[in-house]
Amino acid sequence: MDTCLVRMRVNGRPVEREVPARKLLSDFLREDAGALGVNVGCEQGVCGSCTVLVDGVPARACLAFAVQVDGAEIRTVEGLTTDGSLHPLQQAFHDHHALQCGFCTPGMIITAYDFLARHPRPSIAEIREALSGNLCRCTGYQQIVEAVQDAARLGAVPEGGER
Amino acid sequence: MSGGKWVGQSVKRLEDRRLLTGRGGFIANVEIANLHHAAILRSPHAHADIRRLDVSAALAMAGVIAVLTGEDVRQRSDPFMNITGPVPYWSCAVGTAHFVGEPVAVVVARDRYLAEDALDAIEVDYEPLPAVVDQEAALAPNAPILHDNLGTNLAVRRRFSFGDVDRAFAEADLVVRERYRFPRYSHFPMETYGILASWDAASGLLTVRANFQGPFIIHTVMARALRLRQNRVRVIVPGDIGGGFGLKSSMYPYMVLLALAAMKAGVPVKWIEDRREALTASSSHADRVTYMEAAVRKDGTVLALRTRNIDNVGAYIRTPEPADLFARFSAMTGAYRIRDVALDLSAAMTNTSLTGPVRGYGGHPLYFALERTMDTIAARLGMDPAELRFRNFIGAGEFPYTTATGGEYDSGNYPECLRRLLALARYDELRARQRAARAEGRLFGIGLATIVDPCVTNIGYITLAKSPEERTQRRAMSGSGDVGTVRVDPSGDVVVLATSVPQGQGHETIIAQIVADELGVPIERITVHAEVDTLASVWSITTGSYSSRFSSVGSSAYAMAARQVRAKAVKIAAHVLEVAEEDVEWKDGAAVVRGAPHTALALRAIAGIAHWNQTSLPAGMEPNLQATYAFNLPTSRPPLDDDRANTQNVYGFGAELAVVEVDRASGVVRVLEYYTVHDCGTVLNPAHVRGQVQGAAVQGISGALWEQMRWDESGQYLTASLQDYLMPTAMEAPDIGMDHVETPSPNTVLGSKGIGEASSMAAPVTVANAVADALAPLGIPVTSLPLWPDTVWRMLKEAQGP
Ligand code: FES
Ligand code: FES
Numbered sequence: 001m002d003t004c005l006v007r008m009r010v011n012g013r014p015v016e017r018e019v020p021a022r023k024l025l026s027d028f029l030r031e032d033a034g035a036l037g038v039n040v041g042c043e044q045g046v047c048g049s050c051t052v053l054v055d056g057v058p059a060r061a062c063l064a065f066a067v068q069v070d071g072a073e074i075r076t077v078e079g080l081t082t083d084g085s086l087h088p089l090q091q092a093f094h095d096h097h098a099l100q101c102g103f104c105t106p107g108m109i110i111t112a113y114d115f116l117a118r119h120p121r122p123s124i125a126e127i128r129e130a131l132s133g134n135l136c137r138c139t140g141y142q143q144i145v146e147a148v149q150d151a152a153r154l155g156a157v158p159e160g161g162e163r
Numbered sequence: 164m165s166g167g168k169w170v171g172q173s174v175k176r177l178e179d180r181r182l183l184t185g186r187g188g189f190i191a192n193v194e195i196a197n198l199h200h201a202a203i204l205r206s207p208h209a210h211a212d213i214r215r216l217d218v219s220a221a222l223a224m225a226g227v228i229a230v231l232t233g234e235d236v237r238q239r240s241d242p243f244m245n246i247t248g249p250v251p252y253w254s255c256a257v258g259t260a261h262f263v264g265e266p267v268a269v270v271v272a273r274d275r276y277l278a279e280d281a282l283d284a285i286e287v288d289y290e291p292l293p294a295v296v297d298q299e300a301a302l303a304p305n306a307p308i309l310h311d312n313l314g315t316n317l318a319v320r321r322r323f324s325f326g327d328v329d330r331a332f333a334e335a336d337l338v339v340r341e342r343y344r345f346p347r348y349s350h351f352p353m354e355t356y357g358i359l360a361s362w363d364a365a366s367g368l369l370t371v372r373a374n375f376q377g378p379f380i381i382h383t384v385m386a387r388a389l390r391l392r393q394n395r396v397r398v399i400v401p402g403d404i405g406g407g408f409g410l411k412s413s414m415y416p417y418m419v420l421l422a423l424a425a426m427k428a429g430v431p432v433k434w435i436e437d438r439r440e441a442l443t444a445s446s447s448h449a450d451r452v453t454y455m456e457a458a459v460r461k462d463g464t465v466l467a468l469r470t471r472n473i474d475n476v477g478a479y480i481r482t483p484e485p486a487d488l489f490a491r492f493s494a495m496t497g498a499y500r501i502r503d504v505a506l507d508l509s510a511a512m513t514n515t516s517l518t519g520p521v522r523g524y525g526g527h528p529l530y531f532a533l534e535r536t537m538d539t540i541a542a543r544l545g546m547d548p549a550e551l552r553f554r555n556f557i558g559a560g561e562f563p564y565t566t567a568t569g570g571e572y573d574s575g576n577y578p579e580c581l582r583r584l585l586a587l588a589r590y591d592e593l594r595a596r597q598r599a600a601r602a603e604g605r606l607f608g609i610g611l612a613t614i615v616d617p618c619v620t621n622i623g624y625i626t627l628a629k630s631p632e633e634r635t636q637r638r639a640m641s642g643s644g645d646v647g648t649v650r651v652d653p654s655g656d657v658v659v660l661a662t663s664v665p666q667g668q669g670h671e672t673i674i675a676q677i678v679a680d681e682l683g684v685p686i687e688r689i690t691v692h693a694e695v696d697t698l699a700s701v702w703s704i705t706t707g708s709y710s711s712r713f714s715s716v717g718s719s720a721y722a723m724a725a726r727q728v729r730a731k732a733v734k735i736a737a738h739v740l741e742v743a744e745e746d747v748e749w750k751d752g753a754a755v756v757r758g759a760p761h762t763a764l765a766l767r768a769i770a771g772i773a774h775w776n777q778t779s780l781p782a783g784m785e786p787n788l789q790a791t792y793a794f795n796l797p798t799s800r801p802p803l804d805d806d807r808a809n810t811q812n813v814y815g816f817g818a819e820l821a822v823v824e825v826d827r828a829s830g831v832v833r834v835l836e837y838y839t840v841h842d843c844g845t846v847l848n849p850a851h852v853r854g855q856v857q858g859a860a861v862q863g864i865s866g867a868l869w870e871q872m873r874w875d876e877s878g879q880y881l882t883a884s885l886q887d888y889l890m891p892t893a894m895e896a897p898d899i900g901m902d903h904v905e906t907p908s909p910n911t912v913l914g915s916k917g918i919g920e921a922s923s924m925a926a927p928v929t930v931a932n933a934v935a936d937a938l939a940p941l942g943i944p945v946t947s948l949p950l951w952p953d954t955v956w957r958m959l960k961e962a963q964g965p
Contacts, residue, residue, distance in 0.1 A: 022276065036192045037185015039405070041353045042438035046885035049353055077185040090183040094175060097850040100667030100858065102182030103189065103353040103405030132892040135885070137353050137406050138667045139854060140861035141893040 004067045010035055011079030021067055025059075026050045028066035029076060037077040037106040041135070048134030051107035052076045056161065058114045077106035080113065088156035089113055089148075098147035100138035108134045112148045117161035122152055167680035170913065173850035174686065176672045178403070178665075188402040188694075190357030190374040191435050198359070199228055201424055201434040202278035204268040204285050205444065206260030209294035209514040209878020210307065213258060213267065213287060221270060221284040226277035229428035230285065231269040231420070233257040239423050243388050243416065245480050246628045247319045250310060250512070252479035254388070254420035260289070261309055261478035262514050263880045264444035266420060271428040275435075294514035294878035298475035299452060301511045309478060309512050318480045318510045319488070319628050323806050325567040326503030328458075331467030335458035339539050342454050344947035345528035347475070348870035349447030350521050350862050350923065351890070352666065354405020355438060356414045356445060360421040361431035369422050370397045374404045376412040376666065378697050379707040380622065384482050388419050400664040400695040407666030408862070412709050413446035413481060413519030439883045447872060449474035449487045449510065449518040451528035457536050458503075463546055463554045467503035468496065470532070474510040477517040484518055485510035489627040490525035493570025493810040494615045497533050498577045499555040504567045514878040520709060522859060526614070526924030527866065534612040534928040535945070538935060548611050548932070549585060553578055556613075563909075569807025571798050572615065572814045574906040575842055581613055584818040584840040587902050593822060601940060606825035608937025612929040613818045616843075617811035618711035618917030619643045621799035622704065624810035631804045643812050644795030645712060646701045647720035649678055649728050651788040653774035655767025657684060659721060661693040662700050663708035668919065669851050670713055674721050676848065677913070681725035683752035684766060701791050711917020714847055715813050719912035720794035727790035735772060735788075736764040738781040796910055813908045816842040817921035819860070821933040830956030832868055832934055838900040839922055844907045845914035855919040857899045863926020865891045867934075871949050938962075 002021040007014065010033040017032045026043075029035040029052065041049035043062045050061040053075040080087040086094060089109060099105045108131065115122070115130040122130070127148045128141070136144060151157065181187055218230040236255040243252050251257070255266040268285055272278035293307040300306055301316040309316055332338060359372040369391060375381075378398050386393040398418070404411065417434070425432040436445065454471040476484050488508040496504060537555075541548040557564050559576040566572065584590075593609050600607035623641040626634050648660040659674050671691040679686045695702070705712075729749050736754030737744040740762060747754050754769065756762040770788050772779055777786035802808035822836040839856060846852050869889040873881040882888040899922075907914025927948060934955070935945040941962040 020276065030191075035185065036189075037187070039187075039189065039354070040191065040435075041355070041405075042885055044438055044884050044886070047353060047438075077183075081184045086180065086183060093183055094179045097173075097176070097854050099179060099182055100669070100854055101352070101354065101404060101406040102178070102187050102667065105182055106185050109183070128893040132894040135353060135890050135892060137350065137408070137862070137890070138858045140857035140859075140899065141896045142857050142898050143854060145893060 006066045006070050008069060008072050008074055010074045011076060019066055021065065023066045024062055025064040025066045025069060026061035029061055029074065035076040035078055039103050039106055041103065048111060049104050049107040051110045051134065053110060053114065058111055077109050080109065088154060089151045092147040092151035092154065092156055096143045096147035096150060098139065098144040104134060104136040108136065108144060113157055116152055116157035117159065120152060120159050124149060169676035169679045169686055170847055172848065174672055174676050174848060176669050177675060178669060178671050182403065189354060189405055190372065190401055193359055193372055193401055195359060195361065195431055197430055198433050199271050199273060199428065199430045200275040200278050201421060201432045202270050202275065202282050203266045203440070204282045206256060206263060206265045206267050208260055208289050208291050209263050210292040211260050211289040212292060213256060213260060214290050215288040216268065217286040218268065220286070221281040224281050224284060226273035227270060227281045228430060229271045231424045231427050233267065235427060236423060239426065240388050240419060241390060243384055243482055245482050246625055247480050247485060249312060250318065250480045251312065252481060254416040254423065262516050263878060264440065264516055265478065269420060269424045271424050271430065271432050296513050296515050296874045296876065296878050298473050298511040298513055301513045309514065316512045318476060318512055319485050320509035321628065323506040325807065328467050328469060328503045328505040331503040332458040335466055336461040337459040337543060338456060339459060339536060339543060340456045341536065341539065341946055342452065343532040343535060345451045345531045346948050347447050347450040347872045348866050349410060349872065350408035351441055352406025352408055352410060355436035355441045356411065356417060357435045358418055358421045359431060359433045360425040362422065362426040368395055368397060370399065371418045371422055372399045372401060373414060373418055374411055375400050375414055375418065376407050376708045378695065378702060380704055381412065381415045382697060383704070385415050385419055389422060398697045402664060402694045404664055404666040407708065409521040409524060409709060410446045411666065412707065416481065438885060442888050443880050443883050444516050446517060446519040448521045448524065448527065449476045453528065453532035455532045455536050457540060459540050461544065463544055463551045465499055465501050465540065465555050468501055469505045471507040475513050475515065476510045477515045478512060479517060480512065481517045481519055483520065483625055485628055486625050487518060487525045489624050489810060491529045491617055492624060492627060492808055493566055493568055494617045494814065495529065495568050496566055497530065498557060498613050498615050498816065500557050502567050515874055522862065523920045523924040526920065527927050530612060530614045530924050531928045531931065534614065535931060538932045542939065549581060549590065552581060552613050569803060569809055571809045573908045573910050574844065575814065575816050576904055576906050577613060577816055580816055580818045580840045580842055580904045583902050583904060584820055584838060587840060587900055588820045588836065588838040606827060606937040608823050608933040608935065610821045610929050610931065610933025610936055612925045612932060614921065614925045616815035616817055616917065616921035616924065618815060619715045619796065619812040620710040621810055621812055623799065623801040624808055627802055627806065627808055631806060634802065639801040641799050641801045642795055643705050643716055643799040644703055644793055645706055645716040645720045646703060646791060646793045647724040648701060648791040649721065649724040649789065651728060651766065651770040653770060655770040657682065657689045659689060659691045660700060661691055662695060662702045662706045663713060663717060664693055664695055665708060668713060668855065673718065673847050673851065677718055677721050678725045681722055682729060682766060683749065703793065711920050714915045714917055715911045716794055716796060718847060718915050720792050722912045723794055724790045724792035727792055728788060731788060732766060732769045734781060735769050739764060739772060739779065798910060813910050813916040815844065815916040815918065815921055817925045819922065819925045819929040821929045823930065823933040823937055825934060825937045825955060827959060830952040830959060832950050832955060834864060834897045834930065836900065837864065837897045840902045840904060841918060841921060842904045842906055843918035844916040845905060846903060847913065847915050852918050853901060856901060856922050859919055859922035860899045860926045861891060861896045863923045864897070864930055867927040867930035867948050868950055
């Protein structure tokens with residue numbers, strides 16, 4: 001089995017591993033980088049639950065091989081939390097009961113984070129469209145949309161994202 | 164009653180923090196030492212004999228430890244037990260595969276990639292056999308037979324008659340008849356099945372970790388299949404489940420399959436189902452054909468129903484099936500005062516995947532036929548559908564109400580719910596908007612459904628599959644209990660042991676709310692442990708997270724356990740303070756002497772005494788401060804000899820209304836507005852109720868418009884990816900307008916009932932009724948789902964003629 005040396009920074013921490021060339025990024029993040037918040041809901045690139053930021057751009061970790069993003073800066077939902085306190089976007093999800101089982105939540109939050117960084121004052125229709133690549137089976141979406149709307153109102157994500 | 168300090172408030176969830184920060188305790192995140200990984204080879208054929216299975220090449224591959232085959236499964240386990248008889252159902256195809264996706268072999272390897280590689284190296288010679296996928300076709304003469312030992316595809320048929328149905332039909336002014344078809348779809352959760360199985364050969368202990376909604380009767384079923392004693396099968400459910408909606412109560416064949424794989428391989432084995440496997444072979448409700456006849460007086464009174472249901476349960480009967488047929492038995496007449504009912508219920512096996520409990524089990528197809536019938540009656544009589552329902556409702560003063568089929572409805576106020584719904588949706592304005600739209604030639608429809616939400620299964624209902632004579636020869640079954648444990652630790656903080664793991668319903672939060680109120684302690688001082696371990700938890704045959712049990716029997720058990728702790732604390736305080744027990748009352752977390760408010764002992768002090776100074780307790784009292792309370796509902800009786808049965812224990816209610824517009828050119832149905840009014844008794848946490856209802860309503864709407872599992876005529880499965888099986892996104896899901904009526908249940912300690920299932924039962928037919936209303940000017944009937952654009956487009960074309 002061909003292996004390759006893969007290096008990336010995951011939530012600011014360097015990770016370096018020799019892995020099979022065919023190892024998925026989602027498996028790499030979970031198994032080699034300890035980012036267990038990268039939930040895998042389909043491995044078909046459809047559900048969005050595995051969404052992470054690759055060099056600041058949202059990507060489905062189940063659709064890439066780890067080696068393809070060698071050298072990248074990765075951010076997962078774990079990387080939003082500082083000092084154990086919730087990020088304002090996470091707080092908005094909490095305040096609005098925007099999660100039930102919580103399985104879709106990390107991908108949903110990463111998607112919403114990226115969207116708010118680019119669209120600080122979105123309409124409801126824009127929020128719904130932005131989230132339409134992330135499936136949630138529990139909530140019916142209404143409270144997620146309300147959370148994102150409130151997060152926008154509170155300026156939870158600075159324009160251009162956090163550096 | 165609502166309005167405790169904590170109960171009744173939208174307390175924010177205790178479980179959120181870990182889930183929001185990527186630290187959920189999902190099964191995929193569980194690791195144990197020396198863990199190996201499994202992959203499952205599945206049948207590509209709907210029906211085929213397995214002539215030869217050669218695993219030698221797979222076994223020779225690097226990293227492969229073992230391969231489990233159907234022959235191993237036959238030797239090492241027994242078919243799963245089932246109420247209807249000798250359907251030879253194992254955890255894996257034994258000799259013959261009966262549906263696409265049925266497990267044929269399991270590879271255990273060092274990692275999942277290697278295990279999946281090895282699947283390709285297994286050689287199987289299949290001899291394809293004729294297949295049948297439709298239940299009526301399966302029951303026709305000369306249909307291919309799935310199980311030769313039965314000689315028929317009919318798994319069960321039972322006929323019932325209550326009242327004088329023939330007379331009612333003879334006296335009717337109007338008889339309405341229709342054939343309805345409710346399709347197969349499923350509330351597939353975002354997290355798939357996951358299992359870790361480990362076998363300790365030295366002590367003969369099997370440990371299965373799984374995101375399972377059990378244990379309930381399924382634990383017994385598993386142990387028997389594995390030929391193990393029940394106390395040697397340890398099932399552990401980790402604290403977070405990524406959605407279940409009933410499906411995860413049907414994962415036990417895999418728990419057995421993986422257990423056998425772990426036993427054969429001699430290493431612990433992990434299997435995480437992939438999405439393709441989930442869509443192809445996890446679980447769904449049975450699709451159903453209903454022939455419904457209603458006898459009606461011209462004033463709109465529905466006198467009687469004749470119903471024939473034929474369920475398609477897939478290739479085998481998987482326990483608790485064919486319960487889908489009987490799960491809503493006590494509510495067959497819905498919210499109406501219908502006394503004469505004839506039922507003819509059967510289940511057929513076909514070469515499709517297997518069915519089982521889902522959110523609303525058996526309710527979607529029941530109400531699809533019943534509520535479509537109500538609308539058809541209204542249309543035939545030229546009566547408003549809301550008015551027809553008001554005329555037939557069980558009255559608010561008639562509770563407790565015993566239905567024709569034996570259901571004991573505990574409480575409710577159906578007319579008030581419907582009144583509030585009409586007000587919430589501004590029904591009169593909607594009808595005016597409809598008139599205006601129709602004048603412009605637009606297809607604008609308003610649909611209603613009013614449904615009873617039966618909660619908390621009485622296990623006795625499963626025995627309705629047997630005749631009364633057969634039932635008397637067996638031991639009777641009844642009950643619906645749950646168990647809660649409340650423990651006060653030596654420092655006065657509280658631990659609650661839950662016996663069911665939620666799949667997003669927030670049990671930790673609600674249990675903490677309940678116990679905080681009962682003991683008068685701040686919620687921060689309570690830790691709820693919501694992980695099931697069948698060796699370490701106190702549980703029973705009905706324990707589990709299913710059938711809207713938590714908010715009814717679960718909440719009752721935790722409240723009662725807390726009250727017992729409180730009663731003991733009062734006894735200790737009276738003894739220590741040297742006053743009579745009657746002179747001590749519980750206030751704000753302390754035992755206070757009546758009339759002497761300064762003479763008091765706080766819970767913390769009492770707990771200290773109970774643990775640290777055990778000999779100071781009243782004579783004969785057990786030390787420590789804890790209680791385990793097993794709560795059962797006395798309404799959970801076995802079916803009566805005349806077949807009447809109270810198949811559930813508390814009965815909620817939902818009234819729903821959809822506003823739709825059908826596009827003439829494309830056939831697209833758009834849901835413009837959706838409203839719902841519920842009665843789930845006492846509301847324990849309004850935010851949770853809202854979330855449950857919204858989620859369930861969107862799942863139901865989706866069943867009406869988008870989701871369907873499909874097989875072609877040869878039994879090939881067509882919807883194995885999320886590109887083919889359409890789940891709604893934030894773009895399609897409508898906002899849900901909501902209101903509530905509270906009629907507390909007299910049967911539960913806090914008066915609460917379930918809430919998660921009503922809308923998933925009501926929404927499909929609510930949307931169907933709205934579409935039927937939209938299409939009414941064209942005379943197009945709506946008798947089946949889903950209402951895909953191309954389906955509706957074809958209906959429009961046919962109505963318009965060539
Ligand atoms: S797991 Fe990656 S999109 Fe579903
Ligand atoms: S909260 Fe369960 S899938 Fe979204």
